[in-house]
Amino acid sequence: MTNPFYITGIIPETYFCDREKETQQLVSIIENRAHILLTSARRMGKTQLVYHVYKQPAIKDTFRTFYVDLYPTTSLHEMVLFLSKEIYSTLIPKGKKALKFFLSTIKSLTGSFGYDPVTGTPSFDVKLGDIHDPKLTLQEIFSYLEKADKPCIFAIDEFQQIANYPEKNVEALLRSYIQPMNNCLFIFAGSNRHILENMFNSAARPFYNSTEQFHLERIPKEIYTGFAMQKINDAGRSITPEAAGLAYDLFEGHTYYVHHILHNAFANIDPQKAIDVKDILDTLDDLLDARERSFSSTMNKLNFKQKETLIAIAKEGKAVGVTSVAFVKKHALRSASSVQYAVSTLLEDQLLTYEDEGRRKIYSVADRFLGYWIKKNY
Ligand SMILES: Nc1ncnc2c1ncn2[C@@H]1O[C@H](COP(=O)(O)OP(=O)(O)O)[C@@H](O)[C@H]1O
Ligand SMILES: [Mg+2]
Known part of the structure; x- marks a missing residue:
């Protein structure tokens, strides 16, 4: 199939x-x-x-x-x-x-x-x-x-x-x-x-x-989850609406990641049963485990300042005001200037990404799987 x-x-x-x-x-x-x-x-x-x-x-x-x-x-x-x-x-x-x-x-x-x-x-x-x-x-x-x-x-x-x-x-x-x-x-x-x-x-x-x-923005949730349920039905199988919604929400509709989870769930979950919320979460866990080596080596290449900054941003999911006193304090970072240095190098290496919101920048880990992996392991 x-x-x-x-x-x-x-x-x-x-x-x-x-x-x-x-x-x-x-x-x-x-x-x-x-x-x-x-x-x-x-x-x-x-x-x-x-x-x-x-x-x-x-x-x-x-x-x-x-x-x-x-x-x-x-x-x-x-x-x-x-x-x-x-x-x-x-x-x-x-x-x-x-x-x-x-x-x-x-x-x-x-x-x-x-x-x-x-x-x-x-x-x-x-x-x-x-x-x-x-x-x-x-x-x-x-x-x-x-x-x-x-x-x-x-x-x-x-x-x-x-x-x-x-x-x-x-x-x-x-x-x-x-x-x-x-x-x-x-x-x-x-x-x-x-x-x-x-x-x-x-x-x-x-x-x-x-x-x-x-x-290009994300595909709207209704359309994406509708598509996912339809394609799974066409294959003679099923997924609960909650599970399809979760696959979308985990990655805010970021296409590659949503698609990857659905791909793996389709490949690995017992075809006799409907794919449910727990299956989606288990699929994500398995996928993160499978990337253990590659993510560890990514972390390995970072110096301490870069690492602690990347971890802080991963924990926030979406981080604003990363050089503010509040952020530095909350995550026990060295100083605003060390964060600034780390952020600029992490952006260069494409480990971080940002969106503009008015004059503020919202930072997040560029690879959403890596973001979840860091959250789980640090
Ligand atoms: N319209 C779409 N329908 C189904 N899957 C898509 C669609 N757009 C993107 N994808 C999924 O996301 C992945 C990344 O898409 P891609 O076009 O390579 O992104 P980009 O060029 O923006 O980096 C694709 O390999 C596919 O798995
Ligand atoms: Mg491309």
């Missing part, structure tokens, strides 16, 4: 939950030919939403669609490699003509292609070291997109990564290539709202005012 709660890969349409309004809005921005900045907390569902948008008839029938995740990249070389690999692999099933045209456009890499002697199809075996002039190759990639036989959409996920590349002015370089383009729309996506909004909202930055901005 297929588990209806997908926690990896692209979700088949039947198992994709909601996002109807968001999909409609994004399709309409694309139809109006605007670039998009798509932000949300990590693991809220940006990537899945982009793929879902790509499957809409209005998009699928008109555009060539591409998607790349820059999260693992740390240099312009890698970005160029990822972009060209994505175009190559998207074009393979579209036929030789499209592929040949692409390969003939990126001349700077031509020497690195081979042809499969049996099928005659080109094989793309470009290595980082083959990219001698990433700026030139990048220009060729964009020039391909501009000349492609159909209009294109290129989603660049975790776009904030480019801010860490060692090459200077990558932002300005990209903007100068993208600005004059008519045939390709870009979806810049990412989880670091702060860095991204700075990039796109400050008048001094190259990408200023270049996109329509879209912030």
Whole structure:
């Protein structure tokens, strides 16, 4: 029996939950030919939403669609490699003509292609070291997109990564290539709202005012729990409304975490019985136990100040005024300044995250499972 709660890969349409309004809005921005900045907390569902948008008839029938995740990249070389690999692999099933045209456009890499002697199809075996002039190759990639036989959409996920590349002015370089383009729309996506909004909202930055901005929120509770109960029923099984509600509430509807708990409950609970509240709590416990080693090693890498601050924030769940006397005292921390240092380094390492509430910042542990694990163990 297929588990209806997908926690990896692209979700088949039947198992994709909601996002109807968001999909409609994004399709309409694309139809109006605007670039998009798509932000949300990590693991809220940006990537899945982009793929879902790509499957809409209005998009699928008109555009060539591409998607790349820059999260693992740390240099312009890698970005160029990822972009060209994505175009190559998207074009393979579209036929030789499209592929040949692409390969003939990126001349700077031509020497690195081979042809499969049996099928005659080109094989793309470009290595980082083959990219001698990433700026030139990048220009060729964009020039391909501009000349492609159909209009294109290129989603660049975790776009904030480019801010860490060692090459200077990558932002300005990209903007100068993208600005004059008519045939390709870009979806810049990412989880670091702060860095991204700075990039796109400050008048001094190259990408200023270049996109329509879209912030993805959680799926509403009624819709999510309705979806969960329906899918479990479709599989000939059941879950109590309270249990479905708890799976949502434990993680405030944060998609990846809710989905993970439901996935594991579906996989591990006796199929003969209805999944109830206790099953959800047991499933969470098991999941935290299974992550014991990895979470311990995360904690191991922290110094004392970072650790005590992370623990204090985990215990609060949502922490406000972390540098206030009251907070420092309540959690027996060293001092406001040590908390400040710890918070900034934990944010950098993406162990903490925050939301703005007016002028206050509300901090929480970024990985909600780690948050529960710390609460349980410290
Ligand atoms: N609309 C959805 N329907 C079902 N599951 C979803 C949906 N959106 C997200 N998920 C779940 O959350 C996980 C993380 O989603 P993802 O799109 O990778 O988040 P992000 O790109 O924002 O980090 C997915 O692997 C899937 O398990
Ligand atoms: Mg993503």
